[in-house]
Amino acid sequence: MTSKTVSASRVTVTLFAQPEHANFHGTMHGGHIVKLADEAGAMAAMRHARNSVVTVFIDSMTFDRPVRMGHILHFHAEVSYVGRTSIETWVQVLAENPLSGTTEATNSAYFVYVAVDENGKPVPVPSLELETPEEEARFMAGKKRQEYRLKARG
Numbered sequence: 001m002t003s004k005t006v007s008a009s010r011v012t013v014t015l016f017a018q019p020e021h022a023n024f025h026g027t028m029h030g031g032h033i034v035k036l037a038d039e040a041g042a043m044a045a046m047r048h049a050r051n052s053v054v055t056v057f058i059d060s061m062t063f064d065r066p067v068r069m070g071h072i073l074h075f076h077a078e079v080s081y082v083g084r085t086s087i088e089t090w091v092q093v094l095a096e097n098p099l100s101g102t103t104e105a106t107n108s109a110y111f112v113y114v115a116v117d118e119n120g121k122p123v124p125v126p127s128l129e130l131e132t133p134e135e136e137a138r139f140m141a142g143k144k145r146q147e148y149r150l151k152a153r154g
């Protein structure tokens, strides 16, 4: 199977933080941020695999700052590590104040997907062609994260 670069599947999803997704504090509900981040990660994983994927693990989700209504949210997702059938993506969320133009990082997480066939059985994915020292470092760290997850699974 051929390899693919990180940039070939990188994705950015941009949308408004809408009032219907507000929590009791008037900021964006954390669960909705997780859903959107999962979708952005899945897009990058599907682009890499050119196959259906399912989420198998959500790792290290951070909520560093609240997301205010009316701000523009950017979900940046890229493949950080691949195994034989699994794909780890790194998703970073940035919130942009549309009036001032200031942008701040609000959330980040690693999402692990598995490419599956029509029967839900795992299928192989392309390997990852690493082009920068940052991509190499993230891949090596991803290998360790995945080993840790599988050890914890037992």
Ligand SMILES: CC(C)(COP(=O)(O)OP(=O)(O)OC[C@H]1O[C@@H](n2cnc3c(N)ncnc32)[C@H](O)[C@@H]1OP(=O)(O)O)[C@@H](O)C(=O)NCCC(=O)NCCS
Pocket (backbone or CB within 6 Å): 053, 054, 055, 056, 057, 082, 083, 084, 085, 086, 087, 112, 114, 116, 120, 121, 122, 146, 149, 150, 153
């Ligand atoms: C994902 C799923 C198909 C994996 O099935 P499985 O029988 O565990 O398959 P395998 O043991 O062959 O593992 C397949 C891959 O998943 C990885 N994996 C399995 N459990 C994992 C976990 N807890 N964390 C990280 N990776 C995991 C394995 O390491 C393997 O990757 P590799 O081929 O790159 O080494 C199955 O667990 C499933 O269908 N889960 C439900 C998914 C779902 O409904 N998601 C929400 C909706 S999208």
